[in-house]
Each structure stands twice: as structure tokens, then as C-alpha cells.
Amino acid sequence: MNHRRLTTVAAVASVALLAAPSAAQAHGHGAGLPRLSLVDTISVPAGGTQLGTPFGGLSGIDYDARTGTYTAISDDRSALAPARWYSLRLPLDRTGFAATAPRVTGVTTLRGADGAPFANGTVDPESIRLAGRDRLLWTSEGAASTGLAPTIREASGDGAFRRDYRLPAAYLPAANRGVRNNLAFEALTLSADGRSIVAATEAALAQDGPIATLDAGTGARVLVLDRSSGRTRAEYVYRTEAIPAAPTDPANPYADRGLTELLALNDTDYLAVERSFAGGVGFTVQVFWTTTRGATNAAGRDALTGRERVMPKRLLLDLNATGTQVDNVEGITWGPRLPNGDRSLVLVADDNFNSFTQFHLLRVANR
Known part of the structure; x- marks a missing residue:
């Protein structure tokens, strides 16, 4: 999602953070919630090129x-x-990232069902997941303002189109219904067993409720599709937090908050990234644990009733509390094992081609 925004500063120092206390029985088999801490950050100024293309918008x-x-x-x-x-590639050393920028090794053009690259304005790529050898899944937000529907697609390793997944009618943009413009499928992950595609809208569908405000969050829909048949397995409601601060820049009074990414922990639990922005204030980024356990399966509902039990969640990391400069984080993935054996996570911030692409390295500890 693109934002009207202030340009952020460049360099950031690495710091550590102890995350919120864990809740028993939340992650894995009887273990507590993972504890997340920031290890390192690198920033790449906008305006560069890689392999003949403008590098950015990640x-x-x-x-x-x-x-x-x-x-x-x-x-x-x-x-x-x-x-x-x-x-x-983002090589690591004993202290964090081993370089001040990623090493780009390839660029792959996405192609439509006709075999041609997408024409300008016909696609808005937002999330991507590897789905086995020579298979990738990716989402497009479409453009609800012009009636262009969002999509969940499968591609080959060379970018060739393989299939579109059919979306429930409730998501299709129309008058006062469906996904809102630029607030569609920001989030995508595969279930732990690889059999389900889990995608989420950034904010509520138009018929489900309002977008986030300073007083309340928004109810994003989490859609679970059978990867083989494409049938809808479930739909859940994930409620974001409210926008944390009002805009302070009269020239840029824009503010929002949404769900920008999910990452499966197991068959029911996920990491969820929430990102907010306010003109003159900047970005807020938080990582939550969330689960479908105890949430209402609202599959097939054209509009939510407001009585659905939303997905429980717990704050794991407030990136702003680390003291690092926070930008437009929209992606999260598992990374390599750290030297001490802990798992790592990598967050990526979209520079909107006018700021900084950032990579944040996190440590994941379950003790």
C-alpha cells in the first residue's frame, strides 16, 4: 500500500528489546509465546537500480x-x-547483517494468463510466498476504485502464470461492498502443512464495517483457501488496534492502520504485522501473535454481523519502542538460524520509491 508521507532519515543503529511477557499454551505444543528482539537493521536509499530496474517497493x-x-x-x-x-541475499555475521545492503541476484517479471508482462495499472503486487519447488503464490490488491478485483495467484519460478484462485463474492469491489481501494490482500501465508492458503485484507470489507480510526481498529477478513481445490475452508476476523496518533502535518492529514502481513507458526497460530501511519508523525509497526482458535468461522457470510468472535492476539514486539527509525513495514519471513541457534525473522519495509527500503533482523526465542 502506498502512503502520502514524510521522507524518513537514513541510518539506524541496532538495538535489543525484550518483548511482552509470554502467555502459556499459545505457541507450539505447550510452549509459551515466542519472545522477539531486534538484532540489526539496514537501510537502502530509494533511487537505485538493480539489474536494469528501479529497486524498491518491496x-x-x-x-x-x-x-x-x-x-x-x-x-x-x-x-x-x-x-x-x-x-x-542478506548474509549474516555474528553481530547481525554482514553487509549494508542486500545482494540482488535476480529479477523475475510476473506474467499474466496471456503470457505477457502486466500492463501499467492492471496489477498491484503486495505479498509473496514460496510454495514448493518452482511454485510461488502472490497477491494483488487490484484497484477497487476502478473495479479491478484483487487476486491470489500461483506462478512458476520464471514468473509464468499458473492459476488464479476464485475469491468469495463478498471480496469483489462494487458499490459500498467488497475490498476497499488499496486495502485488499496485503497479507499472505501458507499453513504449516502447506495445504491451505491464508490471505488477509488490510482493513474491513466495505459491508463489514469502517476502517481504523483514532478510537477503534478495523476488522480485517482472514480467508483460508484449500490450495488444491481452491475452495474456501474458513474465514475469520482479525481486529487491528486503533490508529495510535493523530496527524500533525496540516499539509499531510492522512492517517491509517492495517494488517500488512501474516506468517504461520503452526496450523492455527500466526505472527501478524500491523502498520499505522499519520502525517507528521510517521509509522508505527507492531508484531502480534494471533490464533484462529476460539474465533468464529464466518465462511460464506456476505457481511459480518458484528457478533463474530475475533481472533485472539497478543503483542510481541513494538518496533518503535526499540529506538530504531521505523518505516513502512509490509513483509515478514523466517530467516536463517542465528549463531546461538535461535531462529530469526526478517521484516522488510516498502520505500514507496521515495524513502528507504529497510530490512530488520529479529531474534526469536522460546525461553
């Missing part, structure tokens, strides 16, 4: 432990270059 990221390579999708709507994803 809105989704996934890691292949087999090759040590990340796949990061750009939300360029084929305006600056054809819609694409990048292959890149």
Missing part, C-alpha cells in the same frame, strides 16, 4: 532455507518497470 518477502535466498516482491504496478520480484 511489500512481501519469503526465505528459502535450502538456497539461502530471499524472494521479495515489488508493489510497482508496472509503472516504473514490469511487475516483478527480486531474488536477493
Whole structure:
């Protein structure tokens, strides 16, 4: 999602943070919630090129432990270059990232069902997940303002179209219903068993309720599809927090908050990234644990009733509380094991082609 915004500053120092206390029985088999801490951050100024394309707009990221390579999708709507994803490396040393910028090793053009690259304005890539050898899943927000529907698609490793997944009618943009413009499928993950695609809107569907305000969050829909048949398995409601601060810049009075990414922990539990922005204030980024356990399965409902039990959640990390400069974080993935054996997470911030692409390295501890 693109924002009207202030330009952020460049360099950030790495700091550590102890996350919120854990809740028993929440993650894994009887273990507590994971504790997240920030290890390191690198920032890449906008305006550079990689392999003949403007580098930026990174809105989704996934890691292949087999090759040590990340796949990061750009939300360029084929305006600056054809819609694409990048292959890149982020090597680590004992203290964090081993370089001040990623090493880009490839760029892959996304193609439609006709085999051609997407024309300008016909696609808005937002999230991407590896789905086995030579298979990737990716989302497009579409453009509700012009009636262009969002999509969940499968591609081959060379970017070729393989299939579209059919969406429930409730998501299709129309008058006063469906996804809102620029607030569609920001989030995408695969279930732990690989059999389900889990995608989420950034904010409530138009018929479900309002977008986030300073007083209340918004009810994003979490859609679970059978990866093989494409049938809807479930729908849940994830409620974001309220916008934390009012805009202070009269020239940029915009403010919002939404769900920008999900990452499966197991068959019921996820990490959820919430991102908010206010003109003159900047970005707020928080990572939550959330689960479908105890939430209402609202599959097939054209509109929510407001009585649905939302997905329980718990704050794990407030990135702003670390003291680092926070930008437009829209992607999260597992990373490699750290030298001490702990798992890592990598967050990516979309620079909107006018700020900084950021990569945040997090430590995951379950003790």
C-alpha cells in the first residue's frame, strides 16, 4: 500500500528489546509465546537500480532455507518497470547483517494468463510466498476504485502464470461492498502443512464495517483457501488496534492502520504485522501473535454481523519502542538460524520509491 508521507532519515543503529511477557499454551505444543528482539537493521536509499530496474517497493518477502535466498516482491504496478520480484541475499555475521545492503541476484517479471508482462495499472503486487519447488503464490490488491478485483495467484519460478484462485463474492469491489481501494490482500501465508492458503485484507470489507480510526481498529477478513481445490475452508476476523496518533502535518492529514502481513507458526497460530501511519508523525509497526482458535468461522457470510468472535492476539514486539527509525513495514519471513541457534525473522519495509527500503533482523526465542 502506498502512503502520502514524510521522507524518513537514513541510518539506524541496532538495538535489543525484550518483548511482552509470554502467555502459556499459545505457541507450539505447550510452549509459551515466542519472545522477539531486534538484532540489526539496514537501510537502502530509494533511487537505485538493480539489474536494469528501479529497486524498491518491496511489500512481501519469503526465505528459502535450502538456497539461502530471499524472494521479495515489488508493489510497482508496472509503472516504473514490469511487475516483478527480486531474488536477493542478506548474509549474516555474528553481530547481525554482514553487509549494508542486500545482494540482488535476480529479477523475475510476473506474467499474466496471456503470457505477457502486466500492463501499467492492471496489477498491484503486495505479498509473496514460496510454495514448493518452482511454485510461488502472490497477491494483488487490484484497484477497487476502478473495479479491478484483487487476486491470489500461483506462478512458476520464471514468473509464468499458473492459476488464479476464485475469491468469495463478498471480496469483489462494487458499490459500498467488497475490498476497499488499496486495502485488499496485503497479507499472505501458507499453513504449516502447506495445504491451505491464508490471505488477509488490510482493513474491513466495505459491508463489514469502517476502517481504523483514532478510537477503534478495523476488522480485517482472514480467508483460508484449500490450495488444491481452491475452495474456501474458513474465514475469520482479525481486529487491528486503533490508529495510535493523530496527524500533525496540516499539509499531510492522512492517517491509517492495517494488517500488512501474516506468517504461520503452526496450523492455527500466526505472527501478524500491523502498520499505522499519520502525517507528521510517521509509522508505527507492531508484531502480534494471533490464533484462529476460539474465533468464529464466518465462511460464506456476505457481511459480518458484528457478533463474530475475533481472533485472539497478543503483542510481541513494538518496533518503535526499540529506538530504531521505523518505516513502512509490509513483509515478514523466517530467516536463517542465528549463531546461538535461535531462529530469526526478517521484516522488510516498502520505500514507496521515495524513502528507504529497510530490512530488520529479529531474534526469536522460546525461553
